[in-house]
Amino acid sequence: MAFDPIGFVNPSVDFISYDGLADTLQINSSLNGTSSYSVQGEAFSFFGTVGNDTIKLDTQTAYVDAGQGDDVITLTNHDQIVVGGRGADAIEYINQGSWFRDVVLKYNSSSFQELFDELNGENINGGYLNSQSDYGTGANQGVLSGTRIELGQLPIHYQGSQITASKTQVTINNGMSYGSVGNHEIGLFNLAGTFGMLNQNGAGNVVIAIDDGDGSLSGNDIFIDVDDDFVSFDIAEGIGALGDTTTMITNFA
Numbered sequence: 233m234a235f236d237p238i239g240f241v242n243p244s245v246d247f248i249s250y251d252g253l254a255d256t257l258q259i260n261s262s263l264n265g266t267s268s269y270s271v272q273g274e275a276f277s278f279f280g281t282v283g284n285d286t287i288k289l290d291t292q293t294a295y296v297d298a299g300q301g302d303d304v305i306t307l308t309n310h311d312q313i314v315v316g317g318r319g320a321d322a323i324e325y326i327n328q329g330s331w332f333r334d335v336v337l338k339y340n341s342s343s344f345q346e347l348f349d350e351l352n353g354e355n356i357n358g359g360y361l362n363s364q365s366d367y368g369t370g371a372n373q374g375v376l377s378g379t380r381i382e383l384g385q386l387p388i389h390y391q392g393s394q395i396t397a398s399k400t401q402v403t404i405n406n407g408m409s410y411g412s413v414g415n416h417e418i419g420l421f422n423l424a425g426t427f428g429m430l431n432q433n434g435a436g437n438v439v440i441a442i443d444d445g446d447g448s449l450s451g452n453d454i455f456i457d458v459d460d461d462f463v464s465f466d467i468a469e470g471i472g473a474l475g476d477t478t479t480m481i482t483n484f485a
Contacts (some may be wrong), residue, residue: 247283252290320353359457413447
């Protein structure tokens with residue numbers, strides 16, 4: 233299901249609200265007004281607009297492309313794919329105290345700035361990091377176990393070596409330094425010691441960070457909040473969920 237971009241030109245007022253479980257769709261367009269529909273059947277894929285959309289997938293939808301706004305996206309089944317767009321999206325796949333498995337969070341960037349624009353402000357299951365004073369974190373917040381993250385085609389390094397098809401394990405880092413300078417290094421950081429960032433239980437806020445190239449953890453880096461119980465993950469190049477070559481993060485532990 234997709235929408236004619238001609239009807240969505242003003243991000244502040246043009247948006248859609250879709251509930252795949254209730255089969256309802258509301259379209260708000262500054263050009264065409266507001267319309268409500270009853271939607272019959274399931275959409276294999278769903279494409280958002282330039283506006284701040286609210287999208288709850290039906291259980292048979294394979295993937296959603298978030299579009300360009302600050303969207304609210306709710307998944308309703310295992311194996312669903314979110315293709316991140318530009319904007320601070322709120323993505324949730326918690327389900328009655330547990331969560332959906334084999335969810336893919338997919339980003340298509342080929343440069344650091346593009347990936348920063350896609351991930352900046354992202355809220356995943358209530359976990360986010362906007363600044364040292366503006367963050368949400370805790371157990372079962374952020375990226376959860378059984379999730380795969382796809383980071384596009386940005387060349388990423390770990391401990392000075394570029395990630396290849398051979399799987400590399402990234403382990404928890406309690407400091408402020410990446411493995412090298414001048415690369416887009418990835419790390420899994422506990423921010424308790426470096427920035428004093430704790431969750432509601434007094435444990436450290438754990439995040440994935442990708443370096444801007446200066447070798448040190450800073451607010452200019454890319455951050456992805458993860459479950460604060462994690463101490464490692466695997467990363468490798470491979471074929472992504474939609475058939476493209478990408479860098480994939482898996483096997484959180």
